[in-house]
Amino acid sequence: MSNLIELLNRDHPKEKNTSITDTIREIFKGYSFCNNGDMITTTLYEKIADQIIYQIEQGVLKPGERMLSIRQARLKYRVSISTILQAYLLLENKGVIESHPRSGYYICSQAKALLAEPRLSSPLTVSTEVDVSQLVFEVLSAIKRPGIVPLGSPFPSPELFPHQQLNKYIYAMGRRVTPWRAVGDLPPGNEELRRQIARRYLQKGYLLSPADIVITLGATEALNLCLQAVTKPGDTIAIESPVFYAVLHAIERLGLKALEIPTHPREGIDLTVLASVLKNQRIAACIIMPNFQNPLGSLMPEQNKQALVKLLAGYSIPLIEDDVYQELYFGEVPPRSAKFYDRKGLVLHCSSFSKTLAPGYRIGWAIPGRFQNRVEQLKFMNTLSLPPLPQMAVAEYLTHEAYDRHLRKLRRLFSLQLQQMLQMINEFFPWGTKLTRPEGGYVLWIELPEQINALKLYQLALQHNISIAPGPIFSAQRGYQNCIRLNYGHSWTADYIQAIKTLGRLATRLS
């Protein structure tokens, strides 16, 4: 920040009669929008930042080289000074450039190596029987160790959520409702909660009613039920690669086969490859995370989501989307779910409050479209019903509290912590490391130099009381041997900073 204010003073003290405060405000407005990406439109300053990154990647600009001054850049790109400032701030936050006091901006010394994003994945597109649960189970168990730094955790910091407010509602509802109400809301689940959830979708322009929603034990159960509703054992399911292991679990548990489709760290599942797969073999369903995919963090462009829904509908193939991170966007406009583009009821939408409001409440839901009845039945058969009080408490919270304000806070925080994490990795990880630039959520995908074995790193890190999520748990083929997923959804304490340093050191030692 201070560098930028200095720069503002030095480079264009009074241009356009804009006060510094105004400019900073504008920059920060810009900043909070800066990861909007391909979603709806790319802003001008992002395009400029992208051009600069491209030049660095191509070797046109070199690490250590001085950047054009704001004034020079303004003339070169023919844009306003504030646009250049936004572009430079974005690049600074991405760890691409750094300011040297009284001397201007320079390309970071490790910029070229670190800038690269992982490319489109290239899994074998043959269907595979799945068996990753033992490994995942070990990794997840490690998170429970006392004193561990949970960089491998799939959960954000539990400290970020309004536990006490929710707790008060649980107590109040427990006192207020009759015992009859307090006993098992049978599927589809608590009506008031379904009404509140439906209201949020309606506000965003989705056409649905509370009756379309089935409450589940987290999105995990929703995913399991939806997948079972549209498949039978032996079927092949098209999935992203790398993929969230819960998807692999669901596939393993139901005796299905996984077909991994290449997935781009910015654009999500590759539609060209998927289209050619669909032409040549029978796929029973496709599962995606359209928004801030776990582990890549990729955000599918809206036109891709729409195209995917249309492509699958052409074959009458159900699309299951796990959309638990949708609310955690850093950009200006909330991304849409594939469900938004669903015209035939073929999209089974899964989500939860576990990542956004009430991690300990385990409240998820499915919006299964034309498979509603079957999912409701399966819910009933799988676990009967959920405890009603947590459902009631969340419904009350949504009715009376400022959930959207809480979400804004969460987004700002994760966005900031991402920048901090990127800079730390920039500084401490070995040459040749690649990493994604998520535009939402709280996980980051790192491709380490090829010779580094993620499972070895995982073991080493555990010895230092650091948990990480090794790449092979995100693939039925046990691919991504040199990749890891890190969580930046935790408070930036000294422990965390030390853990990332240590991790970088361990990775360097292995490389």
Add this chain to the structure above:
Amino acid sequence: MSNLIELLNRDHPKEKNTSITDTIREIFKGYSFCNNGDMITTTLYEKIADQIIYQIEQGVLKPGERMLSIRQARLKYRVSISTILQAYLLLENKGVIESHPRSGYYICSQAKALLAEPRLSSPLTVSTEVDVSQLVFEVLSAIKRPGIVPLGSPFPSPELFPHQQLNKYIYAMGRRVTPWRAVGDLPPGNEELRRQIARRYLQKGYLLSPADIVITLGATEALNLCLQAVTKPGDTIAIESPVFYAVLHAIERLGLKALEIPTHPREGIDLTVLASVLKNQRIAACIIMPNFQNPLGSLMPEQNKQALVKLLAGYSIPLIEDDVYQELYFGEVPPRSAKFYDRKGLVLHCSSFSKTLAPGYRIGWAIPGRFQNRVEQLKFMNTLSLPPLPQMAVAEYLTHEAYDRHLRKLRRLFSLQLQQMLQMINEFFPWGTKLTRPEGGYVLWIELPEQINALKLYQLALQHNISIAPGPIFSAQRGYQNCIRLNYGHSWTADYIQAIKTLGRLATRLS
């Protein structure tokens, strides 16, 4: 009661120097033990009552006939007067005999018809693919209708449980624990809760530790996970007949086949038939409810449980037991679980607090023996974890409150309500009706005259705002077309009394 005191005065005013109060106390002591059955030993007065019932069933004693006086009976059976009194009280409570003022005891006019218990079931012992979920789902949905009398409900009255106490603990734990504790206890679940559950088993002589327990979303999930842990699609599972529909659901959902084994309303699954089945075909697992089976209410004699465990162990076949009613025994000695007799870790024990303490908390557990790891993994894959606060609240309740006193109250109440229900059915149901005499739990199985179709009765009853559970939902073969299950676990209000009268009238109309 008053009849009996009168009788005591008339028939043996001062015998043995026993005061009337003492005798009544003894009787009532006897009464609370009277349903002990075959469990450990049969008491003398029960044997006498059984002999009398047998004589009525065989037509030796006829409805309307006068019973021997207490004195005559004492001489005939060569027992003490109090033993005869206990036997007569038992028979009176069972609705077999009735007192006529100043004239003695008479066999009830409908005794013969109503006394009969259903015989051993005779399902086709061929394996069947299962598809009963739609029907069950409809039946269970009906319970949710406002104003309905839920005689078909699988739940006891929610008014019988300490909601407010538990609620206070939820609130207290929510305030006390750090956010970190409040977030997802991963499988096997909350440690303190597992410790409290283990403590109860240890007190009863079971050899197990908290680490042997996996917390689940009700016994329903426990059952599903255990079954999946020991089977693969296409396998055949030996089950009771009639059987709790959740078992059929689990079998259906996992693509397994059900083989229904004849089951006796007193003794449970028929071991002779099962043994011969095991000799001739491959069975992947056996599922039973050893204590107060739903829907029959049957209690397996201890030696049968032991024999069953041994029989299956001989073939290394896992035994899954759903034991949610174990704590609801009416007899003197708590029945044991099959798990008690397990030496090889082949018994997967499932239970919950849903029927005994906290119906709305949905806390169940599995003790899967040698399949512990697999069940823990499957739990993780199926629904990840449970909300921690309800688990903590129950653990606190078990630590600080008098759970056993609550259970004693519950047992007394259900036992009393069973007697009331038996008398009502006695009075209002058509000639030829047979019914079970459960020695615990809160459901009753009624075999109506053959021409009565239970599904028709179910529909008719619904029109009168009464829900019942029709027999066919308890069979993969859609058998038990003339049977229904009724719930006596609800307060004995005017609505309930009227509902049973109406039901009897409807059944009579159909017969």
